[in-house]
Amino acid sequence: MKEEQGHQDEELLGKAYDGQLMRRLLRYLAPYRWWVVVSLLLLFLTTGMQLLGPYITKVAIDTHIAAHDLHGLNLAVLAYLVTVLIGFLSQYAQSYTMQSTGQRAMHDLRTQLFTHVQRQDLAFFDRNPVGRLMTRVINDVETLNELFGSGMVALLGDLLMLIGVAVAMLALDWRLAVISFATFPFILPATAAYRKRARENYRDSRRILARMNAFLQENISGMATIQAFGQEARHFRRFKEINAQHRDALLQSIQYNAVFFPSIELFSAITVGIVLWVGGAMILDEQVLPGVIIAFVQYVNRLFAPIRDLAEKYNILQAAMASSERVFKLLDVQESLAGPATPTHPLRLRGEIEFRDVWLSYAVGEPVLKGISLRVAPGEKVALVGATGAGKTSIISALCRFYDVQSGSVRIDGIDVREWDKRTLRRHLGLVLQDVFLFSGDIARNISLGDPAISEAQMVEAVRRVHAQGFIDRLPGGLHAVVEERGSTLSQGERQLLSFARALAFDRPILIMDEATSSVDTATELLIQDALRALLVGRTALIIAHRLSTIQFVDRIIVLHKGRIREEGTHQELLANGGLYSRLYELQY
CATH class of the missing domain: 3.40.50.300 (P-loop containing nucleotide triphosphate hydrolases)
Known part of the structure; x- marks a missing residue:
């Protein structure tokens, strides 16, 4: 029971974002800083290409189609295709660069962890179960790799997209931009509620999963004893109970996702409808050109995609913060048997x-x-x-x-x-x-x-x-x-x-x-x-x-x-x- 409680306590989450932990994590990217710089530049390029697409559409409609300019239309289509191609190549290069950098950084961290564990003395292993150390070196580092490889950069990309879309919309027509932002007062509370419930659910599922892993490891190791004393049925019932708790926690997570993400799609559809309704009236009044409305519809779709992604990246971020806290707690364990300042290295021994x-x-x-x-x-x-x-x-x-x-x-x-x-x-x-x-x-x-x-x-x-x-x-x-x-x-x-x-x-x-x-x-x-x-x-x-x-x-x-x-x-x-x-x-x- 005491061990089970230890696993539960270990899975309790701290802050969803901890600046001190993040700064310590970023040190592992320091040897690869130029790769990170290249990745960030490629991220800006990818975002720029995605923002150019709707504007080129607007130019094609309002400037070339309206003027029956086939040559200009061909150039606009070619420009659109070029932005798509450049965006694809830059996104591929950025993803490969950042994933590769994350793998190298986590290789260094995993190597440091293994070296650190090897240096510990037997008293350390008396206090720390093997399963827990395995989780630190493998599972927790893999969670951090997800943060470095996709979560952190994707989070920055989503923020860049939000800012870029907002600026582009305001530049095209501030009135339609304000109308497009009208659903945000409803989205923000929904996102905050989802984030709170997702955090609690994540904590519960991690705690139950830790309990199930510990129970499973113990039972497999002691299978000979269980079978010798005919305790299979009792242990099966206990595992079934823990497994059901884990299933219920995951089903609850599915329910939250099933409500939140379609809600974002609903708000996106409502915003598009409002833009078409108000924009159509403005076209009839000759206040805006049709291409502007088409561009706004595309920008609205690009506006809500990062909002959906940000909610998912929040889960990655909180998992990484929890994992980094446990990893650094292990790395901060000092050797209980410290070596002398000037150790002795005799080459030959008499054996006394x-x-x-x-x-x-x-x-x-x-x-x-x-x-x-x-x-x-x-x-x-x-x-x-x-x-x-x-x-x-x-x-x-x-x-x-x-x-x-x-x-x-x-x-x-x-x-x-x-x-x-x-x-x-x-x-x-x-x-x-x-x-x-x-x-x-x-x-x-x-x-x-x-x-x-x-x-x-x-x-x-x-x-x-x-x-x-x-x-x-x-x-x-x-x-x-x-x-x-x-x-x-x-x-x-x-x-x-x-x-x-x-x-x-x-x-x-x-x-x-x-x-x-x-x-x-x-x-x-x-x-x-x-x-x-x-x-x-x-x-x-x-x-x-x-x-x-x-x-x-x-x-x-x-x-x-x-x-x-x-x-x-x-x-x-x-x-x-x-x-x-x-x-x-x-x-x-």
């Missing part, structure tokens, strides 16, 4: 690890590590054991600087990890996690992660040493066999073997394993143990394991309980002590 009175909390007032102090000598193999929630994984998180400690320090080769460049630090650490993540692509890419420094020979050797060659050879394509999303076509054990191969291929001086053998069978585990003994020679290693049989070869075992170190020693020493480790061992065997 030291924790000095380390306290770590994920939530204020709830420490998960409480005064941890330990030292791992270069090349030493240390295992961390303890019950779930004892703090084993938190020690790894502090070492990799996924989270900052509240007090104390974590040091590698005597240097506080907060003084390291984060990327340099992590490039010296080989990490094998229990929950293995595989990317779509092939086996080779999941071992090398696309790093060109890792050759295929290194990958083959890594695969051989972790005994993954057997199942890889059975796959069509071997190392280049296709891996589906999240490795869905591989078993958990096979995915874990690939993570071992990945760590071996990267050949880091410090190796970290978090429950790395929990999902392989006993026979495979024995093979991996042989490979690990060879792999760990000359490397520092921290190994987290619930299976105590997998860590009996290590130099030292540290037993954690409720965030504190309770015991420390070799396997035999800890068994002889009869403490926590001994009880854990007895429970397993």
Whole structure:
């Protein structure tokens, strides 16, 4: 319920137009300012050609047809065709230029967003669901692209057309111009009412859509659990309810459009009728020429088209303002683990690890590590054991600087990890996690992660040493066999073997394993143990394991309980002590 409310709050709209947000958006057009200038010039040219058409019609009727001047009429028709052709070409060029510029600007924004998200630390992803971040990078940026590509320029074009038509009408005959504007006192309140209702409806539909997306994403991800407990009918009813709310919101929007836009057409027809009635009387009184009336009818049609478009562009504008607010809110999130002013970039590592009175909390007032102090000598193999929630994984998180400690320090080769460049630090650490993540692509890419420094020979050797060659050879394509999303076509054990191969291929001086053998069978585990003994020679290693049989070869075992170190020693020493480790061992065997 809390998550659902979060999605609702996120869709609440601010102002329909925010000057500060717009100025910030326009910065992304700055590198392409000359393209924007060209687009604007083409927009003026297009508008000018559209305004010339009715005037040429007026000249053809009043000057050439009235005088039976066929040659002049031919020239007027040719001029009209030229304006149409130039208008078509300029509109095409303007649309292409502005759309292309918008795509480039949004490419830059999307790249900046992705880079910014990549720089965030794990605590950020704990607070922000994946679906919400996907919406920011894809959907919201696409909404802004619509503003840049068509909405903003089209809005300016509509305003230019309104001003140009009004000036042209006043220049032809101010009396007929005033009559043509007579319906505006009725149009303006109707437009304001439509805009208000459309805004409220847009807000409601966006909120319901966010709720439906969240519900759908959660259900697809948890489909196995839903089917296992036979909850399909209940979830179907809930989805049907949300879907019906979304349908009703869209139907309400259709109703508003069905009333507003025909109303504009009605006002346009009434205005044309009034112009013909009054203008016809003026022609009979010889106050105006017939061509003027024909031109006015055409100008009236051009006058009301921008009014219809402005109402639609308002929806684009308010959607863009809402999206830009969310996008910039994401971009304004600062890195929680700021790097030092002069970061350390050691080229070689001895592999010494030291924790000095380390306290770590994920939530204020709830420490998960409480005064941890330990030292791992270069090349030493240390295992961390303890019950779930004892703090084993938190020690790894502090070492990799996924989270900052509240007090104390974590040091590698005597240097506080907060003084390291984060990327340099992590490039010296080989990490094998229990929950293995595989990317779509092939086996080779999941071992090398696309790093060109890792050759295929290194990958083959890594695969051989972790005994993954057997199942890889059975796959069509071997190392280049296709891996589906999240490795869905591989078993958990096979995915874990690939993570071992990945760590071996990267050949880091410090190796970290978090429950790395929990999902392989006993026979495979024995093979991996042989490979690990060879792999760990000359490397520092921290190994987290619930299976105590997998860590009996290590130099030292540290037993954690409720965030504190309770015991420390070799396997035999800890068994002889009869403490926590001994009880854990007895429970397993």
